[in-house]
Amino acid sequence: EKFRGIFFSDNLEELEEILLSADIGTQLTQKLIEECKKFSGDKKEFLKEKLINILSIPYKERFFSSPKVILVVGVNGSGKTTTVGKLAYYYKINHNDVIIASADTYRDAATEQLKIWAEKINTEIVLSQKGQDSAAVVFDAIQSAQKRKKDILLIDTAGRLHTRKELIEELKKIIRVINKIKKSKPEEIFLIIDATVGQNGIEQAKVFKDEIDITGIIITKLDGTAKGGILIPIAYEFKLPICYIGCGENIDDLIPFSPEDFVKAIFE
Amino acid sequence: IIADRFIKLQRKILGYGRLSQKEISDTLREIRILLLDADVNYKVVGEFLRSLEEKLKSEKIASSLKPGELVIVELYKEIVKLLGEKPTKLNLTNQFNILCLFGLQGTGKTTTAAKLAYYYKEKKPLLVACDPKRPAASLQLQKLAERVKVDFIPVKEDIFTTAKVALEFAKKNNNQLVLFDTAGRLHIDEELMKELKEFKEKIKPNYNLLVVDGMVGQDAVNQAKEFNEKIGIDGVIITKMDGDAKGGACLSIRAVSKAPIIFIGIGEKIDDLQEFHPDRIASRILG
Numbered sequence: 001e002k003f004r005g006i007f008f009s010d011n012l013e014e015l016e017e018i019l020l021s022a023d024i025g026t027q028l029t030q031k032l033i034e035e036c037k038k039f040s041g042d043k044k045e046f047l048k049e050k051l052i053n054i055l056s057i058p059y060k061e062r063f064f065s066s067p068k069v070i071l072v073v074g075v076n077g078s079g080k081t082t083t084v085g086k087l088a089y090y091y092k093i094n095h096n097d098v099i100i101a102s103a104d105t106y107r108d109a110a111t112e113q114l115k116i117w118a119e120k121i122n123t124e125i126v127l128s129q130k131g132q133d134s135a136a137v138v139f140d141a142i143q144s145a146q147k148r149k150k151d152i153l154l155i156d157t158a159g160r161l162h163t164r165k166e167l168i169e170e171l172k173k174i175i176r177v178i179n180k181i182k183k184s185k186p187e188e189i190f191l192i193i194d195a196t197v198g199q200n201g202i203e204q205a206k207v208f209k210d211e212i213d214i215t216g217i218i219i220t221k222l223d224g225t226a227k228g229g230i231l232i233p234i235a236y237e238f239k240l241p242i243c244y245i246g247c248g249e250n251i252d253d254l255i256p257f258s259p260e261d262f263v264k265a266i267f268e
Numbered sequence: 269i270i271a272d273r274f275i276k277l278q279r280k281i282l283g284y285g286r287l288s289q290k291e292i293s294d295t296l297r298e299i300r301i302l303l304l305d306a307d308v309n310y311k312v313v314g315e316f317l318r319s320l321e322e323k324l325k326s327e328k329i330a331s332s333l334k335p336g337e338l339v340i341v342e343l344y345k346e347i348v349k350l351l352g353e354k355p356t357k358l359n360l361t362n363q364f365n366i367l368c369l370f371g372l373q374g375t376g377k378t379t380t381a382a383k384l385a386y387y388y389k390e391k392k393p394l395l396v397a398c399d400p401k402r403p404a405a406s407l408q409l410q411k412l413a414e415r416v417k418v419d420f421i422p423v424k425e426d427i428f429t430t431a432k433v434a435l436e437f438a439k440k441n442n443n444q445l446v447l448f449d450t451a452g453r454l455h456i457d458e459e460l461m462k463e464l465k466e467f468k469e470k471i472k473p474n475y476n477l478l479v480v481d482g483m484v485g486q487d488a489v490n491q492a493k494e495f496n497e498k499i500g501i502d503g504v505i506i507t508k509m510d511g512d513a514k515g516g517a518c519l520s521i522r523a524v525s526k527a528p529i530i531f532i533g534i535g536e537k538i539d540d541l542q543e544f545h546p547d548r549i550a551s552r553i554l555g
């Protein structure tokens with residue numbers, strides 16, 4: 001027999017389950033269910049429209065100075081290095097002269113991993129020299145990219161939990177170096193979010209936004225069963241555009257984000 | 269905000285005299301939100317509340333003058349119980365032990381393999397790279413093995429050959445513990461799940477260990493269910509618990525797979541592996 005009295009709405013329990021199971025969270029789910037109750041038409045379509053609206057944050061590509069600098073950040077294992085490889089390929093087939101840099105001077109074989117991606121797509125890569133810290137690699141990379149008149153420089157960074165203050169400070173130092181040599185901010189700072197992440201995703205977005213002013217989000221591993229609905233409270237609260245989605249481990253498994261397709265998948 | 273909610277819930281419940289049906293429903297609704305916010309799975313929460321409701325309606329609480337206090341205690345105890353009550357140790361023999369680590373992409377398998385080698389250093393462990401796919405995966409484990417100062421077998425083109433070579437080496441070299449690190453795989457990838465099943469059947473590990481990212485949300489049950497049904501999980505390791513994720517996934521995974529959670533990862537260094545304590549995680553989930 002049905003367990004009543006614990007839901008936000010006993011009549012909309014199925015819709016509530018869809019939202020909560022997609023990691024949309026209790027706060028936003030409760031709010032959406034309340035609005036649903038007041039709507040007399042097709043409640044499912046109403047919800048879909050609401051979610052699409054929340055996610056439809058316009059993304060406008062920026063350009064300040066050559067080379068365009070794109071910094072990729074996020075917590076451990078979220079898919080940054082793979083995404084840098086995919087982005088390099090994506091920009092390359094769109095007629096950009098791309099160079100990548102491995103500013104992960106910490107994790108074992110991080111540089112070798114990115115080097116293999118660079119070879120796969122025949123793209124130049126700036127590697128750290130022995131004893132260099134991440135900021136020094138970034139400095140070299142921008143100098144190199146400027147000298148060789150590259151269009152785009154993609155920078156891979158080490159995974160870091162948003163709770164590690166000193167690692168967030170390291171990112172700030174990297175950004176200061178970029179500002180200094182480029183005479184402008186980096187064009188993009190992409191936060192990479194794993195689609196399987198739970199409510200902690202909101203905290204990640206909050207800290208990375210407050211501390212290093214990320215400009216957009218890329219969500220990875222949407223080829224799994226996780227719906228990635230955490231993007232909805234993130235978009236709702238922080239108004240960050242979602243730029244691309246990662247849907248696999250291959251070089252071409254990166255596509256521009258579509259709110260409609262994303263929301264449709266949540267209700268499947 | 270979770271801690272806030274639990275404190276509010278506590279104050280509310282502690283203020284109750286004998287619990288009315290309405291107060292029981294209100295309390296369950298608050299607990300539901302708390303658990304969902306902590307990333308406990310939707311269906312697992314439903315089951316949990318059902319059994320908690322029985323306890324709340326029980327004579328002991330109904331006749332108590334301070335039912336609120338008993339509710340708090342009951343909630344905590346139920347979570348500790350669901351998590352396994354006490355830490356579980358791996359039962360490693362003095363002979364030959366094989367551990368196989370598997371799980372989704374990026375959860376921390378390779379790092380955890382090295383941590384286990386360090387933890388069981390006295391067993392003369394052998395780290396075996398069985399990820400032929402991810403760029404520089406074998407090199408990553410090799411560097412970790414050098415740091416832990418344990419023996420290492422690099423990956424060959426196919427993991428079955430790699431495993432055969434590793435086991436022959438281990439027997440000759442008197443390694444009492446062989447740790448297989450495998451490639452990250454989706455539980456819905458039929459081919460890779462079949463590969464893992466074959467691997468398990470050929471190698472017959474003493475422990476098949478699922479490695480899960482501690483920040484995972486509702487999807488945790490899908491991972492646990494599929495890996496348990498298709499492969500069989502002997503134990504679970506939850507990583508990245510050094511962050512501020514509540515770790516409700518622990519509850520979901522244990523509820524669905526019935527497998528004990530053995531360790532948690534609490535950092536990137538080789539000594540950042542800790543025994544899993546149900547009571548500590550219960551407190552963490554409750555904020």
Ligand SMILES: Nc1nc2c(ncn2[C@@H]2O[C@H](COP(=O)(O)OP(=O)(O)OP(=O)(O)O)[C@@H](O)[C@H]2O)c(=O)[nH]1
Pocket residue numbers: 074075076077078079080081082083104107110157158159160220221222223224245246247248249253373374402452454
């Ligand atoms: N299925 C799937 N796997 C992905 C995707 N993106 C990345 N991965 C996998 O996730 C794992 C981790 O990817 P990495 O690129 O190493 O992640 P990272 O954020 O650079 O990790 P750290 O540098 O250690 O913090 C690898 O096995 C990747 O192949 C995706 O979109 N789908």
Ligand SMILES: Nc1nc2c(ncn2[C@@H]2O[C@H](COP(=O)(O)OP(=O)(O)OP(=O)(O)O)[C@@H](O)[C@H]2O)c(=O)[nH]1
Pocket residue numbers: 076077107159161372373374375376377378379380399402405450451452453507508509510532533534535536540
């Ligand atoms: N903070 C923290 N980071 C961890 C922990 N365990 C692993 N990591 C980090 O998470 C990232 C991914 O770890 P890996 O060991 O490469 O993960 P994996 O499961 O082998 O990844 P794939 O082989 O690509 O599936 C790395 O940056 C690790 O240093 C942990 O307990 N805490």
Ligand SMILES: [Mg+2]
Pocket residue numbers: 080081082104110157158159
């Ligand atoms: Mg990386």
Ligand SMILES: [Mg+2]
Pocket residue numbers: 377378379399402405450451452
């Ligand atoms: Mg690995």
